[in-house]
Amino acid sequence: MIEGRRGRPAVFLDRDGTLMRDTGPLAAFHPELLYPGVADALLELTARGLPVALVTNQGWVARGALTYREAEQATAGLAGYLERAGVRVLGWAFCPHHPDVDTGPYAGRCACRKPEPGLLLRLAMRHGIDLWRSVMVGDNLIDVEAGRRAGTQSVIVMTGDGSRHRGHIPEGVPVLESVCDLPRLVGRGFWASDYG
Ligand SMILES: [Mg+2]
Ligand SMILES: [Zn+2]
Structure with a gap:
């Protein structure tokens, strides 16, 4: 939380299963991994004053299936691709750890x-x-929970692992078929306070 003044809202996005197919350990980004329409949907958010930030668990690094550098490259590669498409990407971060x-x-x-x-x-x-005016979007209940703990609103998408969670989604968490439906959610005024 930024002290003193309010920060900007952002859309936090999970990577695998949310923006692109989850293909296991990924050392480099390839545009064909992206789900159709993702870049356009994020462009629409940019146009409405909502930048994005990417957050991804890459426990593959702890497990030795990927190097830290490879996990970094794959995530930075996606961010760079989106930026070149015109999407406002504030930043990205990944977790290389694994509890097991x-x-x-x-x-x-x-x-x-x-x-x-x-x-x-x-x-x-x-x-x-400003986390309170932001949203976390992912295909997994751990994404929903990360958003809750950080103080954002959460949205779950039915791509990736999403459909496995049907029936177990906490009340009040919007369910979208895919990230492509995000601009419509924004259009409906999902963000309670002013954004942009
Ligand atoms: Mg995921
Ligand atoms: Zn970690």
Whole structure:
């Protein structure tokens, strides 16, 4: 939380299963992984004054299936692609840790693996984001929970793992078929307070 003055609202987005297909350990971004219409939907948010921020769990790094640098490249690659398409990307962050791994630099519990709010808090601090006017969008209940813990609203999408969670989604959490429906949610005034 920024002290003194209000920050800007942002849309936090999970990466795998939300913006693009989850193909396991990914060392480099390829545009064909993106779900159809994602860039256009995010462009629409940019046009309405809502920048995005990417937050992704990459426990593959702790497990040794990806290097830190590869996880970084894949996430930065996606961010760069979206920026070149005209989307306002404030920043991105990933968690390299995994609680089930007990050796190596990324072993054990951390404060950033979703559902922990660490990634969102870090980006909010760095980019002056007002969490209370922001939203976390993901395909998993851990995304919903990370948003709740960080103080954002949460939205779940039915791409990726999303459909597995039908029937278990906390009350009040909007369910969208995909990220492509986000601009419509904004249009309906989902964001209680002023945005942009
Ligand atoms: Mg996901
Ligand atoms: Zn972590």
